[in-house]
Amino acid sequence: MWIDTHCHLDAPEFAGQESRIARDAEKTGIRQIVIPSIKSASFGQVAALAYTCNNCSYALGIHPIYVADSSENDLEILDKALEKGMADPRLVAIGEIGLDFYIPELARSPLREKQEHFLEAQLKMARKYELPVLLHTRRSVDTVLKHLRKQKIHLGIAHAFSGSFQQAEAFIDLGFKISFCGTVTYERAHQLRKLAVELPIDTMVIETDSPDLPPAWKNRKENSPLELPRIGELIAGLRNISPDELAIRTSHSACSAIPRLAPLLAKG
DSSP states (O other), X not given: OEEESOOOTTSGGGTTTHHHHHHHHHHTTEEEEEEEOSSGXXXXXXXXXXXXXXXXXXXXXXXGGGGGGOXXXXXXXXXXXXXXXXXXXXXXXXXEEEOOOSSHHHHSTTHHHHHHHHHHHHHHHHHHHTOOEEEEOTTTHHHHHHHHHHHTOOOEEETTOOSOHHHHHHHHHHTEEEEEOGGGGSTTOHHHHHHHHHSOGGGEEEOOOTTSSOOGGGTTOOOOGGXXXXXXXXXXXXXXXXXXXXXXXXXXXXXXXXTTHHHHHHHO
16 A cells, blocks of 8 residues: 655646556555645645545645745635535645745845745644645755744654754654655665665655656656655655555555555545
């Protein structure tokens, strides 16, 4: 049993193929695909996609890269969507949210401050609705951690993690899980592979972040949830355990990080 904790199935690259991909993924043992939103205009789309197949669920949030084109009204739309969505068992988290300091203009004023404002507002919603958060932390791990501590958030996933062992420990100490994706499949990713071996297995989850971050064997071509088992097999090989054990342990971790997944798995 595998769980893809982060897949942008609503991306244009998948247009018209979403249901087929989800069904094919289910056949390979992927019991859940979590589809996070990136902006308020996509809230309805990810919610609808979560009902295309039995193995899909969704999260609502405003991605830091889309903060530049978002307004206070978008935060109000999110709050109302979350309030309404709490009755929907397939709404499982708030995400994708966080900070991105990799893109130069986002790391500078005024967009840096605007990103932090949006993150703080969405973390307050996570506390209000008691939902976990799916965190984007590119070049911004320490600042994200600062906001998590300030808002007392203790549930969620550091998505597509690329920080240090000490930063991973800081997330784990707060109650978060660390997510690995196709980036770990590259032989030159020494630090990430070391992290995938040294972290306690019960603190790890896996994802594809598809269609982005393709694994090494895709040769920079389009990524999809269908690659998840092979990513898992590689991580299992690094840890010298069976893929079945990794699948079971990371799926258990995913349900710990995102509690609303467990009832969906039971129904499936």
